[in-house]
Amino acid sequence: MEYLFKAVSFPVLKVGDFIDGMVIARKKSALYVDLGSVGTGIVYGRELMAARDMVSNIRMGDRITAKVVEPENEDGYVELSLKEAGREIVWREARDLAEKKIPLELVIKEANKGGLVMEWEGIQGFLPASQLRSIHYPRVEGGDKEKILGELQKMIGQSLTVTIITADQEEDKLIFSEKETQTEELKEVLSKYKVGDIVDGEITGVVDFGIFLKIEEGLEGLAHISELSWSLVEDPRTLFNIGDKIKAKIIAIENGKISLSIKALEPDPWVRAKEKYKKGDIVQGVVIRLNRYGALVAVEEGLAGLVHISEFGTENTMREKIELGKTYPFQITLFEPDERKMTLVYLGDVEKEVKSA
Secondary structure: OHHHHHHOOOOOOOOOOEEEEEEEEEOOOEEEEEOHHHOEEEEEHHHHHHOHHHHOOOOOOOEEEEEEEEOOOOOOOEEEEHHHHHHHHHHHHHHHHHHHOOOEEEEEEEEEOOEEEEEEOOEEEEEEHHHOOOOOOOOOHHHOHHHHHHHHHOOOOOEEEEEEEEEEOOOOEEEEEOHHHHHHHHHHHHOOOOOOOEEEEEEEEEEOOEEEEEEEOOEEEEEEHHHOOOOOOOOHHHOOOOOOEEEEEEEEEEOOEEEEEOHHHOOOHHHHHHHHOOOOOEEEEEEEEEEOOEEEEEEEOOEEEEEEHHHOOOHHHHHHHOOOOOEEEEEEEEEEHHHOEEEEEEOOOOOOOOOOO
16 A cells, blocks of 8 residues: 555645646636646635636636645645636737737827837737837927827827737736837838939928938838938928928938938039149138037038137137138148048138148
């Protein structure tokens, strides 16, 4: 007899284990589960109330997964929790969906200044604004947070196709991304374009750092402020409006993003300047910017050089001697057109001997 006891081994359960079993009885106050060699499990009391929605759909003979709350109570049953097990199963599925990057169609429930709130399988998740596709990203002048929130709130009730990018059960953190869903689709669309292509598009956004151009449905590119004109652009809004139809040149395609240039469609003034200017030339220039580093001076449209602050001594002295928008005589002390680099010295009202560079 002692030999038989040693030969038969039974699995030892501990709190927190997950176990499968078959429902063998349903009563108003309890649910009984056959756990095989482990014994009989029971879901009752607070655990039964917590899982009442799940229990209402369970039938005799159904196989279920439950979490062990008490390996053996005073009546000899294994106390089980369906709700805890259900939550674990959902998080496992979330991690699987994240790993496989499977798209989900979810409805936007709420909005805050950081992004959008969505719900999946009873778990509240977050879609950061930074993870929105460019077509949905709120473009607000000056990055005003209240205005951004206003734009995000307009999306409440809409459905978006997203993927799970973070599923952290311990932190109760579920993060979605709309950007990730377009990977394959975007690759196919982008395959039609290459660097150097000239495209027609409609301006869909004008912001401090440039303009967004819709090239085709679902595909946008960004022309950075530095690529809008050969001349200095302080504010893109002075040159472009939403709805304008323009041409642009593709200058880069990286990480699913298209970079555009408007100025690349115009002749490069630095190329012409090679034949026109040289170090030592005295030129007339218009002051187009003043700051603590010095003065930026346009010798002609799209061709500008820096007069270093050291030429004036202090910023106050510089501002006393020259003004924005006015023309003064300067001498070229460094001229490297291939590097698009030029430095100047201010000659004042009377041309003076210039220090050698």
